[in-house]
Amino acid sequence: MSTKVYKSYRLEDNSQVTLKVTIGHGQKGITDVFLGDRKIIDGKLGSFEEKLPGTGRDLNGQSMLCTTIVADIRTETDETSVRYALAGGVKPYVQPLQESVDSPGDVKYYTATFDFLVY
Amino acid sequence: MITGLKQYCGAGKSLILRLFVMILTLAAIMAPIRAEPPGTNADSILPFDMLLAPPSPGFVLLGGEPSSVERPGTPTDLALSILNRTEDLNVFPEDFALEFAPYWLFFGRQIDYREYEADKPGTNLLQTLSLSFATTSEAAFGPDTTSSSVALGIRFSLLRGDIDYEFDSLRQKDELLSEMLRKNLNEFSAELHQIHEQDEIVRLLREQRESYIEAIGEFREQLEVADESTRALLDIKIKMHEDNIERVSKQIGERMEQIDGTFISDFRARNKEDLKSIRTLISSMQFRRIGWKLDVAGGIVFDFPDDHFDEGSLSRWGVWLTTGPEWRHWSALGVFRYLGNDDDSDEAGIDAGARLIYDNIKRFAISAEGVVRNFPNTDRSDEWRAALQVDYAIAKNKTVSFTFGRDFEGNKSGNLLTLLNLVMGFGSSRPLH
Structure with a gap:
């Protein structure tokens, strides 16, 4: 699988968007999120769910960049994974990403870019 | 993936063959060391808890396991064990066990660290569930037959203890x-x-x-x-x-x-x-679990006389509980096992045993175990097994263990128990269990 995803996410004017990030395989992960020029989530540890500020009308045309670093802390596996999910738009969206580290104890970088569109 | 190669020691018959097997074994040890990425100091830190790999439940039923009282642990996604039961190191391994953790394989993406960290029976069961498939050749049945056996095993933990954040400054x-x-x-x-x-x-x-x-x-x-x-x-x-x-x-x-x-x-x-x-x-962080452990395991064995598939039949089965507390350096585990035998009900047995383990953490562990086997359907006297096991970490995810003691009766080479067990991890620091 991959560690990168891009999605244009369609909203309604009054959509309330929720972002859910799940760090899988029992590993340790930290996430940053930029919405437009503003960093709205800074160094969040582990899995989380966050409601984005504003409605679909406010988010229209904006881009959201989610970056997650996952460290392979478990000796039982080399797998790392991150699941990015969006809800509140025209359709819910879930994208699981998974990749194994090259050597035990290494890290993987995951990126997810979402462009919010109302049309 | 981890591969375990177990070799019975004994008096040599063919020096050339024995040397050949030893060279192969050494090559297998050395190859992964060379393959480690630059900047990894393989010997600097050796997480030890991964090295005490319990045998697959299938191998316990088939006999010849290095420890009869298994140490509870979290399973790896997939593990392969290769055993050499042959005497004198003269024949290549013919016994294999494939063990995998279905929940991690299929639902690993949904398990975050909080769930992994928790010690709840339901979560523990799913995360520690492992299924195994083991096969062995005639060695288990004596030299005059060519039968093979296939064992299917299952194991899971209901209690696995809490991660000890105070150990070795894990929290910091x-x-x-x-x-x-x-x-x-x-x-x-x-x-x-x-x-x-x-x-x-x-x-x-x-x-x-x-x-x-x-x-x-x-x-x-x-x-x-x-x-x-x-x-x-x-x-x-x-x-x-x-x-x-x-x-x-x-x-x-x-x-x-x-x-x-x-x-x-x-x-x-x-x-x-x-x-x-x-x-x-x-690599210096050790997520050791301490507290009360409770493992459930079981399996069934099918025998195939003369290696004929059509003549295969269920012969033996067993279920057992392993439980006890684990502290930072000491573990005291007890096992209670029922072994059924569909071919001969007189062979059905009940095991009760205990094992005391001392962990040196960085390099070695030493353990002693004793198991008594009772045969409830006959007047046959009880049998017992007592063994001393030393595990030594020769490098990261590579360990050698030596077991010495007295085994149950019925093995073709007597009841002297001398096992050399080599456990190797490839591509990961994964434990065998």
Whole structure:
């Protein structure tokens, strides 16, 4: 699988968007999120769910960049994974990403870019 | 993946063959050491809990396991054991066990650290569930037959203890790791965000897509006042522009993937030293679980006389509980096992045993076990097994263990128990269990 995803996410004017990030395989992960020029989530540890500020009308045309670093802390596996999910738009969206580290104890970088569109 | 190679020691018959097997074994040990990435000091830290690999439940039923009282643990995704039961190291291994953890394999993406950390019976059961498939050749049945046996096994923990954050400064190391990851990610995300913002191709594609969106808006306004024939045309135009939006979005996605891929490689290269420090820190972290453990295991054995598939039949089965407390350096485990035998009910047995383990943590562990087997359906006297086992970490994810003692009766080579067990991990620091 991959560690990168891009999605244009369609909203309604009054959509309330929720972002859910799940760090899988029992590993340790930290996430940053930029919405437009503003960093709205800074160094969040582990899995989380966050409601984005504003409605679909406010988010229209904006881009959201989610970056997650996952460290392979478990000796039982080399797998790392991150699941990015969006809800509140025209359709819910879930994208699981998974990749194994090259050597035990290494890290993987995951990126997810979402462009919010109302049309 | 971890491979275990177990060799029965004994008086040699063929020096050449024995040397050949030893050379192969040494080559297998050395190859993964050479394959370790630059910057990894393989011998600096040796997480030991992974080295005390219990045998697959299938092998316990088939006999010849290094320890009869298994140590509870979290299973790896997939493990392969290769056993050599042959005497004198004269024949290549013919016995294999494949063990895998289905929940981690199929639902690993949904298990986050909080769930992994928790000690709840339901979660424990799913996360520690492992299924195994083992096969053995005639060695289990005596020299005058050529039968093979296949064992299916299952194992899971209901209690697995809590992660000991006070052990070896794990809490401080964990906090330091979070800090290092945050710092690294902060630079990563800031740089990547800037690159995304400044990329001319992405900017132009977004503008192009915006023009399609605006056009759709205009068509929708026209729809409100349009007559029937114009309405159909506008619907087609809207559909075309929606397709264009999809097409351009796909192009943006491809460009983003290219940007992110290049950036990740470049960032990793520039932060090589930081990533090495993170790896070193992680390799020093030991997520040991202490507290009360409770494992449930079981399995069934099918015998195939003369290796004929059609003549295969269920012969033996067993279920057992392993339980006891684990402290930082000591573990005291007890086992209660019922072994059924469909071919000969007189062979059905009940095992009760205990094992005391001392962990030196970094390098070795020593354990002593004693198991008594009672045969409830006959007047046959009880049998017993007593063994001393030493496990020594020769390198990261490579260990050698030696078992010496008295086995149950019935083995073709008597009841002297002398086992040399080599456990090797390939590509990961994964434990066999």
